[in-house]
Amino acid sequence: MFSPYYKKSGRPDPVNHSALNVALYGPGARWTMTERPREVVSRDADTLIIGPSTVRWTGDALEIDIVERDKRLGIPWQRNVRGKVRVIPEALNARAFSLDPQGRHRWHCLAPRARIEVDMKQPGLSWKGSAYLDSNFGSESLEEGFRVWHWSRAHSRHDGGQPDHGRGAVVCYEGIRRDGSAFASALRFGRDGTPQEEDVLPPVAPLPNTLWQMERKTRADRGHASVIRTWEDAPFYARSTLSTRLFGEPVVAVQESLDLDRFANPVVQFMLPYRMPRSPT
Known part of the structure; x- marks a missing residue:
């Protein structure tokens, strides 16, 4: 969805514009x-x-066989990126959500909670931990539908307000559509993956801008949250913990x-x- 070639082609x-993103x-x-x-x-x-990489659903896990090469600005050679990632859902959700009144953009939180197993050969590293799996799809480009959005996800010990059950998740999603209207939601997923939309959202918690001066915000109790680490800092996108x-x-x-205004900027498209x-292969 961020492909400059796809955008230039008229989509x-x-x-014809497929890619596996590994970070x-x-x-x-x-x-x-x-x-x-x-x-x-x-x-x-x-x-x-x-191409050389494969994503497959085995029935109980999503397996990703990675055979790629990295791309670094200013570096003429590329390094191999090879390994396997397994995402094992702990809960599955069958319900997708529309992000606009016309239903042109939909978001589906497939596995609000999951486990992950990473076994990389190049570079040589491996670990196991918590994971999440979702999907966005629609009938028009993101920049046609939205100006900006902010998203966050956290694993929770609580499940529908019952801490003894555990294994829940919380997802907050908000933004401004291209027509200027705002949308916001807070979803709490139970251990079985069932989503519950909260009527009262946590207050907005502003976050410091990134080095690229990307505006960030989230939802949090008392409107306060702090950045542990900024993992991705790009002209139009930021990912943080x-x-x-x-x-x-x-x-x-x-x-x-x-x-998305920054994404559509001709300078960014050139970069x-x-x-x-x-x-081609």
Whole structure:
């Protein structure tokens, strides 16, 4: 959805602009998003093949076989990025949510809670931890539908207000549509994946701008949250880890902010191919 080639083409064929985005932070950091054409993309109900990489649903886990090369500004050579990631849902949610009155943009939190197993060969690192899986889809481009949005997700020990049950999750989603109207929601997912929309949202918690002066904000009890670390700081996108409280519980949240006006800027569109190359294979 952020492909400059797809945008320039007029977006007639999304499969012709397929990519697997891999972002590894910290020591051994890698970042890949190589776009590939329809000729090297295939898919069925359980499998998506994009060039040398494969994503498959095994029935109880989403397995991602990564065979990519990273892209760094100003560096002429690329490093291999190879390994396997398994995402094992702990809860599944069947309900998708519309982000606009016309239903042109929909968001589906497939697994509000999941476990992850990462086994990378290049670079050599591995770990296990908590995960999350969602999907955005629609009938028009993001910049046609929105100016900006902010999203955050946190695992919770509570489940529908019953702490003994545990294994819940909280997702806050808000933004400004292209027509200027605002939307906001706070969803609490039970351990079975059932979503509950909160009638009263936590207050807005402003966050400091990034180095690219991206505006960030989230929702939190008493309107206060702090940034633990900014993982991704780009001209139109930021990803961060937060320390906050939601519905009376201290949590660590992942937060994202996206500015579609910045994304559509011609200067940003000119820069993107240097970060997102296109390969015939």
